[in-house]
Every structure is written in C-alpha cells, then in structure tokens.
Amino acid sequence: MAFESIPGVGEKTADALAELDDPETALQQGDVLTLMDAPGISEGRAAAIARGAIRQRHDDPGGLLATDQARELYDSVLELLQERAVTTYAKKRLETLYPATQGSRIEEVRATVDNALTREPTPELRAALADVAPLDTPSGLRVRERCLATTDAERYAAAREAIPELSAEVVDDGHDIEELARSYSTVIVLDEAFAGGDFSGDVRVQPDALESPEDVVPERLLAFFAENRETLLAAVRVHEASELEPPLDCDALTESLSRVDEDGTIVGDEELERLATAVDDLDAAVGTAESVANDHLRAAIKERDVTIEGQDFLSLVEQGARVDSLLARELDDAFDAALQKAHDHLTESLALTDHEAELAEHIFGGEPTFPVSRRDDAVSRLNTELTSARDRRSTKLKADLADDLAALKTPAEELVRNALELDVELAIAAFARDFDCTMPEFVGDAVDEDVADDGADDDGDTDSSEDAASTPGFVIEGGRSPILDVDFEAVEPVDYSVEGVTLLSGVNSGGKTSLLDLVGLIVIAAQMGLPVPAEAVQLSRFSELHYYAKSQGTLDAGAFESTLQDFGDLVAGADGRLVLVDELESITEPGASAKLIAGILEALDRQETAAVFVSHLAREIREAAAIDVAVDGIEAVGLVDGELEVNRSPVKEHLARSTPELIVEKLAADEDGDFYDSLLAKF
Known part of the structure; x- marks a missing residue:
C-alpha cells in the first residue's frame, strides 16, 4: 500500500507508519490504537489517518459538508457523541465517524451501531472505563546486573541494537570474561567458541541470545505489564461489568500482575525479599553488631579486676607487648563471647543462611582488640555473595513470571482494545437513548445508482429498488x-x-x-x-x-x-x-x-x-x-x-x-x- 496515497498522509507520516508491524491491516481496519504506536503519531493524528484510510478503502471522496454551517453541525453531532465517551481514546476514535457519501461506508458503521444499541452504559461500566487507556510501551529500561560479551565488532553492534537494555562489551579472551564476571551478576557470552569454558561466576554462553531477547531480558515483558498494570486491571473490571467475553483468563492475569510491582520488581517471594533486605541492611547490621560486641567487652572490663605484678608487666613491655596483648591474656573468654554476640546479631538480623553465616564469621575476628572493629574485606565478600544471590534469584523469578506472562501479552492487548472499543459503542448507545433516536431508512440512491445495497431487510433499512423515489428528499x-x-x-x-x-x-x-x-x-x-x-x-x-x-x-x-x-x-x-x-x-x-x-x-x-x-x-x-x-x-x-x-x-x-x-x-x-x-x- 502506498501510504502517501491516503488523504492527509505525507512523507514523514508514511515513514512513521512503515515502522509498524502490520500497518496495512491497521489502516484497512481504521485501527486507531495500532496507528498510535507509530513514532510521533498522537491519538488525534491517528484518528485523522484512520479516517483518510477509511475514505480511501470505500472510494469515498467525502465532501458532504460543503459549507461552514454544515461543518458546524457535524461538530455538534461529534461533540454530543464525545461528551458521552469516558476515555480519551474513544473521543478520538469517534472522530473516524464522518458523513459518508458511499453506501458501503454507511452500512459498515450501521452494523457497528446495531451492536452498540444493545449495550447498557451502566455507572459500573463507566467507572471501570475511567481507568482504561491505550497501553504504553516502556522506554529507557536498563538492567545493570547483566551484560553481553562478544569478540566480534559486528555482533557487538547487533547486540546493542537488539538488546539495548543490557550493556554490551567487547572481549578478547576468557580472561576478559572473568573480569566482567566480577562486575556483573551474569555475563551472557554471544560467541560459541567459549562454550565449555570454565569460568567463575555466572557466565552463560548463548550464541542465539539475540534471536530471543525476551529470554535474555525478561524485564522487557515485565516492564510492559508493570507499567500498564492499572489499565489492565481496569480492563478486567470492564469485562466483568459487561457482557464482553474476555480473551484470556482474567484471574490468571490478575494473579500474575500481583507478582510484580509498578517498577517491574518481583514481589511476594520470601527468599528474594530476605536477600534484598539483607543487602540493603548489611552495613547498618554490621555497625550494630560492632556496638553489641563493644558493649559486651566494656561491661566485662568494668566488672573484671586485672592484677599484673611489676616484674611480669616489665617483662611483657620489654618484649614489645602492647596493652592489647595484656588484655588478651586476661580477657580471652570475654572477647570470644563478644564476637559470638556480634555474629549472632548479624546472622539473626539479616536472617542469613548457614553458608552466608560462615562468611559473616570473618567480619569480626583475629587478635583481641578494643574497641572491636569490622574487617571491610569480609563485609565486601558477604555483600557480593548476598547481591549475587539476590540478582540470581530475581532473574530466575523474572524469567519464570515472564514465561507465564508471554502467552498473556497478545490477549491482554486485545482485552484493553475491547474495553476501549466498548467505550465507543457505549457513547453511541448513550447518544441514541438520551435523544430518543431511531435508525433512519435510506430510500432511492441519489448519489450513484451503480452502488446497490442488498435491498430492504425486514426493518426497511435500505431500499434501492427501481421504483424508489428518484427525486431526492x-x-x-x-x-x-x-x-x-x-x-x-x-x-x-x-x-x-x-x-x-x-x-x-x-x-x-x-x-x-x-x-x-x-x-x-x-x-x-x-x-x-x-x-x-x-x-x-x-x-x-x-x-x-x-x-x-x-x-x-x-x-x-x-x-x-x-x-x-x-x-x-x-x-x-x-x-x-x-x-x-x-x-x-x-x-x-x-x-x-x-x-x-x-x-x-x-x-x-x-x-x-x-x-x-x-x-x-x-x-x-x-x-x-x-x-x-x-x-x-x-x-x-x-x-x-x-x-x-x-x-x-x-x-x-x-x-x-x-x-x-x-x-x-x-x-x-x-x-x-x-x-x-x-x-x-x-x-
């Protein structure tokens, strides 16, 4: 289809439409919702393009509104309809309705109207529709705990384009991959040559990763559902309050949405929450553990009478002993008890596993000192362990949830589309009821007699018979x-x-x-x-x-x-x-x-x-x-x-x-x- 042949579509708009997956179908159906996905196309502009495409499809020159006063009357009709729509989308979608001169277009709309007139615009439906809007496509998503690695410059460029959410790195050898594994929780290697390599850390060799980016970045799909959570839940309520048949299991969608919050973070998993809390609270917990140990030692020193004979004291000093050494001889038991209390507090406050608790033992230790102080390298190791465990757990849960949601994405889009289109029908139904409307009967064919309808039905909607009145009126x-x-x-x-x-x-x-x-x-x-x-x-x-x-x-x-x-x-x-x-x-x-x-x-x-x-x-x-x-x-x-x-x-x-x-x-x-x-x- 030559997009620029559509009335009102120029070169720039044609280029934007070409970026859609199936623009021709969207244009043929007057699909405002899909046209809005084209870059730079607003709701109003999408409605105008859809209207032009409809005219082209029906070979309808338009032009019924030949004077300003006629156009003002059309604006009045459109305003009465739009006042009865709830969503901004429906208000714009109604703009695709125009006074046609071709019978095929009029009959097309009348078929929709016949269905619309069976709708009941209840307060519950209108309230649910108030929270429905066209689905957003998340942008600017960045995942910082994973990266892509390759030795090939062309593959590097392709990776940046296909999966912009992840950092892409060029490496020379396995050593470079090892270095990346120290900085990222997961490294995804795109070169098959590294298959079977022995790497420390979470290194995955996936040569076909660029062919299925959703598997590499499940956050992409989760972000879609997270950002559109309220709209999707509102669309579920619309279907529940109407006679619309939902295109998916609404309970399954609602349950899946409960597992991810508005920023795409997995919720409801106790182990992930434990690890996230441990990472966030580690520094504070270590500081408190220090205080616990020092408080115990301070109390022990206050309660202890330490006696050192002069000759012993002189001998220790001559040997270069520090006061810490003198304390070690007298307070070994108290120091060990203080360290145990610090370790117990750290383990309990962060709910550490046995393996994590073993790493925590190295944070306080060594020769007795007062005050007790942490070992920063040990804290860093525990932090790295907790962070990696958290990220691995999060990635697994995201992948599992993304697998569940993948099958729901297309029907979820249909769910919202149905709700928005229902708002269009409800506006027409409200217009008809508020103004005691009836469907008009067209008689004769004063415009072009070669366009014949199917003839009058039982209601007499159309009459194109030869004996119909030839003089218009x-x-x-x-x-x-x-x-x-x-x-x-x-x-x-x-x-x-x-x-x-x-x-x-x-x-x-x-x-x-x-x-x-x-x-x-x-x-x-x-x-x-x-x-x-x-x-x-x-x-x-x-x-x-x-x-x-x-x-x-x-x-x-x-x-x-x-x-x-x-x-x-x-x-x-x-x-x-x-x-x-x-x-x-x-x-x-x-x-x-x-x-x-x-x-x-x-x-x-x-x-x-x-x-x-x-x-x-x-x-x-x-x-x-x-x-x-x-x-x-x-x-x-x-x-x-x-x-x-x-x-x-x-x-x-x-x-x-x-x-x-x-x-x-x-x-x-x-x-x-x-x-x-x-x-x-x-x-």
Missing part, C-alpha cells in the same frame, strides 16, 4: 433537535418532509432556523451511519450538504457579488445535493432578493436536488419564479398573552401568515372601527 416524523438551548425533554417534536425544492415560510421565532438545523443534523448523523433524533426518518443519500446561515445584514457590493458567485457555483454542481438556505433575502433589497431567489430555485429545480429556502418573501418569490414552487408554512395559531403560539411542524402547501398579520388580526377583532379591518385586508 427526506421525511422526518417526530424529530427533536438536541442542540437547542433548552432541555431535550422540553423540545417539541416536528414532522416535516421535502421532495425537490421548497420555500418555507413562517412567523418570526416560529422555529424555521431550528428546523433547518434539525434537517441538517439528521442528514449528517444518518450519513455517518448513526441513529437520528426522531421517531422515524426516510431520506435520500446526499452527495453534498450546502447550508447557508442567515446573513447579519445587507451586504456591500463586493460581498454581494461574492455571495452570488457562491450560488453560481452551487447551481453548476453535481446532482444529489441538499441545499438549506436561511433568509437569503437579507443580503440585499427585498424586491431584488425575491427575483434572485426565484432564479436560484429555478436552476436547482432542473437538477436532482432537494432544497429548503426559508424566506419571508415566499409570496413574492413564487410570483417571480417561472416554475411552480412548493411553499410550506410554520403556522402561528395566534397570540396568547402577547406571545406567539406556534405549530412547529410546517403545513404543506401553505403560505404561513406573518407576525404583523396576526397582530393586526387581533386588533381588528378587539378594537372598534374600520382602520384595522382595512389594514387586515392588505394582507
């Missing part, structure tokens, strides 16, 4: 907009249908703009493959959505010319579009506006296009048009306490009365005289 029953500034439950349901080009009339504040928003939002959500906020919807699959918001005032000459050019491009465009325009007459004088709108409607009528133009000049436009323009009206029932009472659902083929007409009508009914009657007759 939509039918909305009980539609309610979720983007109004009122509680959704308070939104009045609206029924509306359009086929071809239509003028929509109605009173001010009657809901015309809100209705355009609802139509645009439903079309966008439907072509994203999503359920829509209505009781029932039938619609064409549109190639483009052109939505023009109400202008904020009369345009100057330059802006007016630019606007006309936009509509010139619009009427010259492709078939199968939906055009929504809100009060275009506000751009210039009313008389000219009516003529311009009439001309635009005539041009659109010649195309396979659906259009709704909101206008207060419906009568004037219809009179200026050379075609029979349909006019619908949002009718005001009347004025109640100075407020309009409106039927929000447009009445077909009805020119709605204006607010001024309603006010004049009310005054004519309430006031005596002919003035208001004469005004009313003008309407």
Whole structure:
C-alpha cells in the first residue's frame, strides 16, 4: 500500500507508519490504537489517518459538508457523541465517524451501531472505563546486573541494537570474561567458541541470545505489564461489568500482575525479599553488631579486676607487648563471647543462611582488640555473595513470571482494545437513548445508482429498488433537535418532509432556523451511519450538504457579488445535493432578493436536488419564479398573552401568515372601527 496515497498522509507520516508491524491491516481496519504506536503519531493524528484510510478503502471522496454551517453541525453531532465517551481514546476514535457519501461506508458503521444499541452504559461500566487507556510501551529500561560479551565488532553492534537494555562489551579472551564476571551478576557470552569454558561466576554462553531477547531480558515483558498494570486491571473490571467475553483468563492475569510491582520488581517471594533486605541492611547490621560486641567487652572490663605484678608487666613491655596483648591474656573468654554476640546479631538480623553465616564469621575476628572493629574485606565478600544471590534469584523469578506472562501479552492487548472499543459503542448507545433516536431508512440512491445495497431487510433499512423515489428528499416524523438551548425533554417534536425544492415560510421565532438545523443534523448523523433524533426518518443519500446561515445584514457590493458567485457555483454542481438556505433575502433589497431567489430555485429545480429556502418573501418569490414552487408554512395559531403560539411542524402547501398579520388580526377583532379591518385586508 502506498501510504502517501491516503488523504492527509505525507512523507514523514508514511515513514512513521512503515515502522509498524502490520500497518496495512491497521489502516484497512481504521485501527486507531495500532496507528498510535507509530513514532510521533498522537491519538488525534491517528484518528485523522484512520479516517483518510477509511475514505480511501470505500472510494469515498467525502465532501458532504460543503459549507461552514454544515461543518458546524457535524461538530455538534461529534461533540454530543464525545461528551458521552469516558476515555480519551474513544473521543478520538469517534472522530473516524464522518458523513459518508458511499453506501458501503454507511452500512459498515450501521452494523457497528446495531451492536452498540444493545449495550447498557451502566455507572459500573463507566467507572471501570475511567481507568482504561491505550497501553504504553516502556522506554529507557536498563538492567545493570547483566551484560553481553562478544569478540566480534559486528555482533557487538547487533547486540546493542537488539538488546539495548543490557550493556554490551567487547572481549578478547576468557580472561576478559572473568573480569566482567566480577562486575556483573551474569555475563551472557554471544560467541560459541567459549562454550565449555570454565569460568567463575555466572557466565552463560548463548550464541542465539539475540534471536530471543525476551529470554535474555525478561524485564522487557515485565516492564510492559508493570507499567500498564492499572489499565489492565481496569480492563478486567470492564469485562466483568459487561457482557464482553474476555480473551484470556482474567484471574490468571490478575494473579500474575500481583507478582510484580509498578517498577517491574518481583514481589511476594520470601527468599528474594530476605536477600534484598539483607543487602540493603548489611552495613547498618554490621555497625550494630560492632556496638553489641563493644558493649559486651566494656561491661566485662568494668566488672573484671586485672592484677599484673611489676616484674611480669616489665617483662611483657620489654618484649614489645602492647596493652592489647595484656588484655588478651586476661580477657580471652570475654572477647570470644563478644564476637559470638556480634555474629549472632548479624546472622539473626539479616536472617542469613548457614553458608552466608560462615562468611559473616570473618567480619569480626583475629587478635583481641578494643574497641572491636569490622574487617571491610569480609563485609565486601558477604555483600557480593548476598547481591549475587539476590540478582540470581530475581532473574530466575523474572524469567519464570515472564514465561507465564508471554502467552498473556497478545490477549491482554486485545482485552484493553475491547474495553476501549466498548467505550465507543457505549457513547453511541448513550447518544441514541438520551435523544430518543431511531435508525433512519435510506430510500432511492441519489448519489450513484451503480452502488446497490442488498435491498430492504425486514426493518426497511435500505431500499434501492427501481421504483424508489428518484427525486431526492427526506421525511422526518417526530424529530427533536438536541442542540437547542433548552432541555431535550422540553423540545417539541416536528414532522416535516421535502421532495425537490421548497420555500418555507413562517412567523418570526416560529422555529424555521431550528428546523433547518434539525434537517441538517439528521442528514449528517444518518450519513455517518448513526441513529437520528426522531421517531422515524426516510431520506435520500446526499452527495453534498450546502447550508447557508442567515446573513447579519445587507451586504456591500463586493460581498454581494461574492455571495452570488457562491450560488453560481452551487447551481453548476453535481446532482444529489441538499441545499438549506436561511433568509437569503437579507443580503440585499427585498424586491431584488425575491427575483434572485426565484432564479436560484429555478436552476436547482432542473437538477436532482432537494432544497429548503426559508424566506419571508415566499409570496413574492413564487410570483417571480417561472416554475411552480412548493411553499410550506410554520403556522402561528395566534397570540396568547402577547406571545406567539406556534405549530412547529410546517403545513404543506401553505403560505404561513406573518407576525404583523396576526397582530393586526387581533386588533381588528378587539378594537372598534374600520382602520384595522382595512389594514387586515392588505394582507
């Protein structure tokens, strides 16, 4: 696959994608999670790449969102979905949903949505999802107690690249290996020539070590599980709180995770804990043992009366004896007892084995002295023994645990992936439930009739039969907009249908703009493959959505010319579009506006296009048009306490009365005289 052929992928991004193990599969599946593993690819960027790859796979040019207002509506739909997602991943994953123009993509998403609508977004599930995130790949891991050794420069370079966690050393002969064994707990020799060599220390000849680095550095796998512990445990909770079938034994994973802490250290092994404590506490324990011995000697000296006759003292001095020698003669037993107490304390406080205790005996000994002092070389030997034993024990336990976890890594990744994708489905389910959504029914095929679906199923989801309506349009029953500034439950349901080009009339504040928003939002959500906020919807699959918001005032000459050019491009465009325009007459004088709108409607009528133009000049436009323009009206029932009472659902083929007409009508009914009657007759 040529990565740079994907929309939005340049050379740098293509190089990053090439570093993935299987980028083509990830791109074909729109797999955001895998794409995020590429160097320098963030969640947002991965979502954009996945969206481009999906478009390429479905040969979907996109382009439904043809105007800024249409794009704002899409952003509103996406925001409503993302607000219902828990994880950052799901929020970004939802960005791969876009309003497609190809039926194959819409049907693909609808299949996912059908499954999502069976989900129940319970509080327990949402709480568990809060701790789920994409798995991290540990970096900067260093293992200092082992090293690699080789005589070959090329193998040395390969070792540094394959196993960067260990130091690699170039050696000339066995003597160099012996030297390394004094500095490292384990030396792994990569040259088969040293097989059978007699080395002191833990020296292992493993010529194939670079082919299975996980065996040499089990910490690599442990670091993965340690760093992702909380996410993995949260994913387990998600599966337990949902109907998802876990891809592994969750109890086995939980038990394995309990054996390693957050920094990759093995926990729960008593012998390893004993050795680690002994190494950490050795210096302090030796110091305390010294104190124990000296305290015993001090007490013994205080209690002992030492008598030396003058002749004996002179004779000893003449022989060069020190005071220590005089003490040795008198305090041999007390000195031996002091050393025993020091040794017992050291053995007991560090819980030394018999072999370790033998090494500890050499720390205090020799000729009697006061105060008693340690032998640093003996302390160093004991420290080396304890440290080596600790590291060997740790390495063995890590290797054993890594063996257990190796089979769990791939399913553990799937476990997290399932949880994250479930969050996407739960967001869709919550969207559908919060806004009383239903799956829309696509009728006809206004975009490209050569793309045929399988036909209508029992629910009538798709109808591509030859007798389906050829003129694009939509039918909305009980539609309610979720983007109004009122509680959704308070939104009045609206029924509306359009086929071809239509003028929509109605009173001010009657809901015309809100209705355009609802139509645009439903079309966008439907072509994203999503359920829509209505009781029932039938619609064409549109190639483009052109939505023009109400202008904020009369345009100057330059802006007016630019606007006309936009509509010139619009009427010259492709078939199968939906055009929504809100009060275009506000751009210039009313008389000219009516003529311009009439001309635009005539041009659109010649195309396979659906259009709704909101206008207060419906009568004037219809009179200026050379075609029979349909006019619908949002009718005001009347004025109640100075407020309009409106039927929000447009009445077909009805020119709605204006607010001024309603006010004049009310005054004519309430006031005596002919003035208001004469005004009313003008309407």
